[in-house]
Amino acid sequence: MFKRLTDASRPKVTVTINGAPVEVPAGESVAAALIVHGERACRTTAVSASARGPYCMMGVCHDCLVRIDGVPNRQGCRVIVADGMEITHQSGARELKP
Amino acid sequence: MTGRTECAVIGAGPAGLAAAMTVAESGVDVTVIDSAPEPGGQIYKAVGRSPLPDTSALGPDYALGRKLVAAFQESGIRHIGATDVWMITDDRKIALLRNDQASFLQAERIIIATGAQERPVPFEGWTLPGVMNAGAGQILVKSSGVVPSEGVVLAGLGPLVLLVAWQYIRLGVEVRAVLDLTPAANYLRAAPHLPAALLAGNYLAKGLRMQWDLRRARVPIHTGVRLIRALGTDAIEAVEFVTWGRTRRIETPVLMTHFGVIPETAMTRAVGIRHDWDASQQCWRPKADIWGNTEINGVLVAGDARGIFGAKSAEWSGRLAGLEVARSLGRLSREERDAKGAPTQKAMTRDHRVRPFLERLYAVPDHWWKDVPDAAAVCRCEEVTAGDVRAAMRAGAVGPNQVKAFTRAGMGPCQGRQCGATVASMAAQETGRPIGEIDLPRSRFPLKPIDLGTLAALELPAAELSGEASADQAPGMDVGGSKPQRALLEDAE
Numbered sequence: 001m002f003k004r005l006t007d008a009s010r011p012k013v014t015v016t017i018n019g020a021p022v023e024v025p026a027g028e029s030v031a032a033a034l035i036v037h038g039e040r041a042c043r044t045t046a047v048s049a050s051a052r053g054p055y056c057m058m059g060v061c062h063d064c065l066v067r068i069d070g071v072p073n074r075q076g077c078r079v080i081v082a083d084g085m086e087i088t089h090q091s092g093a094r095e096l097k098p
Numbered sequence: 099m100t101g102r103t104e105c106a107v108i109g110a111g112p113a114g115l116a117a118a119m120t121v122a123e124s125g126v127d128v129t130v131i132d133s134a135p136e137p138g139g140q141i142y143k144a145v146g147r148s149p150l151p152d153t154s155a156l157g158p159d160y161a162l163g164r165k166l167v168a169a170f171q172e173s174g175i176r177h178i179g180a181t182d183v184w185m186i187t188d189d190r191k192i193a194l195l196r197n198d199q200a201s202f203l204q205a206e207r208i209i210i211a212t213g214a215q216e217r218p219v220p221f222e223g224w225t226l227p228g229v230m231n232a233g234a235g236q237i238l239v240k241s242s243g244v245v246p247s248e249g250v251v252l253a254g255l256g257p258l259v260l261l262v263a264w265q266y267i268r269l270g271v272e273v274r275a276v277l278d279l280t281p282a283a284n285y286l287r288a289a290p291h292l293p294a295a296l297l298a299g300n301y302l303a304k305g306l307r308m309q310w311d312l313r314r315a316r317v318p319i320h321t322g323v324r325l326i327r328a329l330g331t332d333a334i335e336a337v338e339f340v341t342w343g344r345t346r347r348i349e350t351p352v353l354m355t356h357f358g359v360i361p362e363t364a365m366t367r368a369v370g371i372r373h374d375w376d377a378s379q380q381c382w383r384p385k386a387d388i389w390g391n392t393e394i395n396g397v398l399v400a401g402d403a404r405g406i407f408g409a410k411s412a413e414w415s416g417r418l419a420g421l422e423v424a425r426s427l428g429r430l431s432r433e434e435r436d437a438k439g440a441p442t443q444k445a446m447t448r449d450h451r452v453r454p455f456l457e458r459l460y461a462v463p464d465h466w467w468k469d470v471p472d473a474a475a476v477c478r479c480e481e482v483t484a485g486d487v488r489a490a491m492r493a494g495a496v497g498p499n500q501v502k503a504f505t506r507a508g509m510g511p512c513q514g515r516q517c518g519a520t521v522a523s524m525a526a527q528e529t530g531r532p533i534g535e536i537d538l539p540r541s542r543f544p545l546k547p548i549d550l551g552t553l554a555a556l557e558l559p560a561a562e563l564s565g566e567a568s569a570d571q572a573p574g575m576d577v578g579g580s581k582p583q584r585a586l587l588e589d590a591e
């Protein structure tokens with residue numbers, strides 16, 4: 001659904017997305033890395049468990065919440081990827097903060 | 099560094115950068131803070147380190163930003179990037195959050211230049227993955243060089259719809275269609291303001307040029323579009339819409355919408371500045387004089403955060419706020435401020451001439467708020483639908499704050515940034531009252547959910563920060579220079 005137009009020579013870091021190792025250009029946001037990797041949704045909602053993905057990319061909507069290195073409710077569009085980072089979907093009511 | 103600065107500028111867009119450089123010209127110590135890692139703001143995001151091999155596809159306006167950002171970088175002004183401001187106390191301590199580390203910066207003057215956000219207009223399916231703001235598409239391309247790979251439909255009203263479509267075709271992205279939701283009646287209302295708009299600069303020529311390029315690239319541009327719906331189950335599969343009486347459907351994995359921009363007022367509301375509804379811009383704006391002074395002593399506003407006037411005027415209003423800070427700190431006399439500010443004010447007045455035309459052409463018609471289907475989510479966070487909001491209003495809720503109490507709309511992590519204006523607009527429609535009489539949605543610090551552990555490290559009285567009972571105004575807290583603060587400022591230098 002999304003692709004990178006960046007040149008391949010840019011420095012990369014390796015993260016895992018739902019367990020699978022993925023190479024991502026350094027400096028990219030977690031949300032951008034997710035959608036390029038084909039993950040359109042990054043979480044399900046607390047009330048109806050419907051799928052949500054990044055919507056505003058500027059920190060306003062909080063629809064890009066993911067679990068990063070075990071910590072839930074991180075805004076994927078505001079966190080920059082780092083080597084060894086573990087990114088996973090977060091699901092439903094259990095994890096969403098009141 | 100002691101964690102003090104004479105002037106803190108929040109936001110490193112054109113307004114913040116111009117403000118900071120102006121303040122620094124008079125020898126004032128200034129610190130710029132921004133959530134983004136690099137200076138530039140929304141329009142010039144990442145202009146100094148674009149991931150794209152060639153940025154010319156983004157157009158000449160983007161290239162202009164390189165000069166501004168380079169001048170800022172050469173000025174040596176302290177820039178604290180990748181840092182959120184989440185609170186401002188009564189005595190002008192600014193609470194920062196960077197890498198989950200909270201710290202404080204004490205400022206004598208604060209210029210809030212936090213820009214705009216895209217206006218939320220709910221429609222059926224707007225919460226499906228694959229539906230995004232057009233501005234989000236721009237952020238993806240500017241920050242990460244990321245674009246849709248299997249086609250995109252752009253829909254809405256406002257200059258950004260065309261701009262993003264135009265940037266995409268120049269980058270080789272398949273634009274399946276542009277859905278222009280500008281109502282025909284808007285053209286009639288805008289027409290009388292056309293002559294003035296033509297005097298403001300080449301804004302309209304740019305728009306025509308983009309349309310021409312899109313048509314030449316055989317991008318279907320549908321006009322008179324109404325009632326868009328995003329269809330799909332786990333993600334968008336198609337967009338359906340009505341155009342000239344016919345319902346049409348276009349398959350697409352990505353839909354980007356845009357309905358104009360409104361000031362990001364979460365911060366200006368939370369510090370306690372009064373806001374007025376601007377009927378022409380269709381948004382709340384913080385009350386400020388021409389220099390950006392607000393009712394809160396020592397706190398100024400500049401750029402899109404004080405009203406939507408575009409990037410050039412943002413820069414100029416930043417400059418005016420910078421001059422005023424220099425004056426109020428005794429570095430410029432009133433006469434010097436006025437003399438330096440005169441050409442800027444003149445340029446701004448000329449630039450503003452395009453606004454009455456644009457504001458009418460791209461106005462969201464009142465009936466749109468009635469047209470929002472009952473099933474559509476209004477509050478994306480708490481999944482409160484338009485039907486829920488209407489039911490709350492029938493039960494007596496008269497504005498966003500009561501609707502929030504009835505339905506939880508606005509209680510989620512975005513703190514009403516996505517639903518506050520919608521609920522107010524719906525309330526105006528539902529109750530027949532002018533929107534200026536509807537309560538402004540309350541905004542409270544902290545501006546983003548803060549971990550209790552992070553607060554504990556600051557020794558903040560966390561109780562004061564949570565719960566409905568706390569005042570709109572930030573509690574004045576005496577927090578000394580803590581460890582994280584020094585760490586932050588050392589590595590920022």
Ligand SMILES: Cc1cc2nc3c(=O)[nH]c(=O)nc-3n(C[C@H](O)[C@H](O)[C@H](O)COP(=O)(O)OP(=O)(O)OC[C@H]3O[C@@H](n4cnc5c(N)ncnc54)[C@H](O)[C@@H]3O)c2cc1C
Nearest residue numbers: 109111112113132133139140141183212213233401402409
């Ligand atoms: C998504 C988006 C895309 C846009 N693209 C264009 C475009 O391509 N062309 C155009 O002419 N206009 C565009 N605009 C309009 C644009 O806002 C103005 O033209 C111009 O950027 C306004 O400048 P500014 O300095 O007032 O604000 P901005 O440029 O928006 O800068 C505000 C800055 O404040 C920072 N900020 C906000 N809140 C906080 C906080 N709590 N803590 C720390 N930092 C914070 C933000 O990170 C941002 O960098 C866009 C607007 C949006 C919302």
Ligand code: FES
Nearest residue numbers: 057061062064077
């Ligand atoms: S996409 Fe909206 S907050 Fe991240």
